[in-house]
Amino acid sequence: MRDRTPIPCPECDREKYFEGLCYACTNRKVRESYESMSDGQIQTTVQNIIQNIETIGKWEQVYKDFTGLLAYRDINTREIADAAFRNKIYNPATLYRDASPELQDELIALINDPYCAHAGDILSCLSVIGNDNVQSAFYQLEKNPLPWRKNLYVDPSFYAEQAGWTFGADGTRIQLNYDSCYSLIKESREDNAVLVARARAEECAICSCQTIDILSLDGRDQRLSFLGLPGQLNIPICPNCASMCDRTIVRYQLDGESTFEVVEPYTNEKYISDADLTSLVNSKMVLSQTEKPAYFSCGNDDVSTIGGNPDWIQDWQYEDCPDCQKKMKLLAALQWDQLIEASEGTLYIEICTDCSVIVTIHQQT
Ligand SMILES: [Zn+2]
Ligand SMILES: [Zn+2]
Ligand SMILES: [Zn+2]
Structure with missing residues (x-):
C-alpha cells in the first residue's frame, strides 16, 4: 500500500501528497521574486528575453520571465x-x-x-x-x-x-475593462473598501444554500474612484449556484440594496458543505493598498482582482447587458480556491453602469 498520509505545506498548512511547498505558495514566491527585482535585474532579464526570444514558445524561462515582468513589473x-x-x-x-x-x-x-x-x-x-x-x-x-x-x-x-x-x-x-487594477489579498488589516464573501440572511430559492455578497464595494474609497460608482455596491450570489448555472444577474443600487437571479441552473443540488461556507465567509480578503499593473492577473500566480485585464481560463467572454444589450465591462475576477480550499475556477463579474446591472459568469478548465 502506498502511504497516503497528507503532508502539510510548511508555509500555509494546506494538505497535499508531495514534499515541499504547495503549488499556491510556490507561485506566490515566484511572483514575489519578480516584485522584489531591482531595476538592474529587470534590465538584465529583459535583455535575456530579447536574446533568447525564439525560445518563448517553449513556455520555459523566457516565457516565465516575460509574463512575470509584464504582470508584476509592468515592463x-x-x-x-x-x-x-x-x-x-x-x-x-x-x-x-x-x-x-x-x-x-x-x-x-x-x-x-x-x-x-x-x-x-x-x-x-x-x-x-x-x-x-x-x-x-x-x-x-x-x-x-x-x-x-x-x-x-x-x-x-x-x-x-x-x-x-x-x-x-x-x-x-x-x-471592456478598466485600466486601473487592484488585487484582493489575505491580510489581517481593517479595511472596509471591499468586503469579500459576506454572509447574507436569506437562503437561495433554488438550492437553499446560504447566500453571500461575493463583493461589497465602497465606491467612495479613493482607491476605487476609477470605477465611478460613488456609493455602496453589494453583489449577492448563491455560492453554490454561481458555478452551476449559465450566469447570475444582479440588479443593484448605490445604497447597498441589490437583488439577484440565477439563470439556467444545471441542478438544484447543493455541493457546497457547511465547512466550505465557513471558510468562504471567513476568507478575510482585503483590497491591496497600492495599484497593481494592468496585467497583474496574467502572471503565474492565481490572484483576484478589481479592474485590470483578466486572465481568461476559457475564451474571453464579455456578456451583453440583459437590459440594454450593450457589451458589459469587467469589474472583477475572483479565484475560487482563494475562498474555498481545493475549489476550481474563476468567477468573472461584469457590469453595465448605465443600467445598474451586474452579470457573473464562471469558467474552469
Ligand atoms: Zn502553501
Ligand atoms: Zn443556489
Ligand atoms: Zn445595460
Missing part, C-alpha cells in the same frame, strides 16, 4: 516586440503591447495584405496595442473584409475583445 515591451517581430513570433500577443509606431505600421501593412498568412495572430497583437490607429484599421477591415477573413471564425472586433476593447457598428470604441 515596457517595445524592444521585446522588435525582437519578436524579427523572429516572426506573435505569441503571446502581449509581447507587442508597447510596440513602436513603426512596428505598429508594419503590422497594419501585413494585415492589409489580402492573403495575410498569420491574420489571427496579427489581429491579436494589434488588439493589444489597441490605439486609435488600430481601431480604425480594424473597422475598415470589418466593413470591407479581405480574403483572409474566410479562414477566421470571427471578425476583428471580436479579436479586439481579448485586449479589453471593441467597437460598435458605427466604429465607436467600447471599453
Whole structure:
C-alpha cells in the first residue's frame, strides 16, 4: 500500500501528497521574486528575453520571465516586440503591447495584405496595442473584409475583445475593462473598501444554500474612484449556484440594496458543505493598498482582482447587458480556491453602469 498520509505545506498548512511547498505558495514566491527585482535585474532579464526570444514558445524561462515582468513589473515591451517581430513570433500577443509606431505600421501593412498568412495572430497583437490607429484599421477591415477573413471564425472586433476593447457598428470604441487594477489579498488589516464573501440572511430559492455578497464595494474609497460608482455596491450570489448555472444577474443600487437571479441552473443540488461556507465567509480578503499593473492577473500566480485585464481560463467572454444589450465591462475576477480550499475556477463579474446591472459568469478548465 502506498502511504497516503497528507503532508502539510510548511508555509500555509494546506494538505497535499508531495514534499515541499504547495503549488499556491510556490507561485506566490515566484511572483514575489519578480516584485522584489531591482531595476538592474529587470534590465538584465529583459535583455535575456530579447536574446533568447525564439525560445518563448517553449513556455520555459523566457516565457516565465516575460509574463512575470509584464504582470508584476509592468515592463515596457517595445524592444521585446522588435525582437519578436524579427523572429516572426506573435505569441503571446502581449509581447507587442508597447510596440513602436513603426512596428505598429508594419503590422497594419501585413494585415492589409489580402492573403495575410498569420491574420489571427496579427489581429491579436494589434488588439493589444489597441490605439486609435488600430481601431480604425480594424473597422475598415470589418466593413470591407479581405480574403483572409474566410479562414477566421470571427471578425476583428471580436479579436479586439481579448485586449479589453471593441467597437460598435458605427466604429465607436467600447471599453471592456478598466485600466486601473487592484488585487484582493489575505491580510489581517481593517479595511472596509471591499468586503469579500459576506454572509447574507436569506437562503437561495433554488438550492437553499446560504447566500453571500461575493463583493461589497465602497465606491467612495479613493482607491476605487476609477470605477465611478460613488456609493455602496453589494453583489449577492448563491455560492453554490454561481458555478452551476449559465450566469447570475444582479440588479443593484448605490445604497447597498441589490437583488439577484440565477439563470439556467444545471441542478438544484447543493455541493457546497457547511465547512466550505465557513471558510468562504471567513476568507478575510482585503483590497491591496497600492495599484497593481494592468496585467497583474496574467502572471503565474492565481490572484483576484478589481479592474485590470483578466486572465481568461476559457475564451474571453464579455456578456451583453440583459437590459440594454450593450457589451458589459469587467469589474472583477475572483479565484475560487482563494475562498474555498481545493475549489476550481474563476468567477468573472461584469457590469453595465448605465443600467445598474451586474452579470457573473464562471469558467474552469
Ligand atoms: Zn502553501
Ligand atoms: Zn443556489
Ligand atoms: Zn445595460
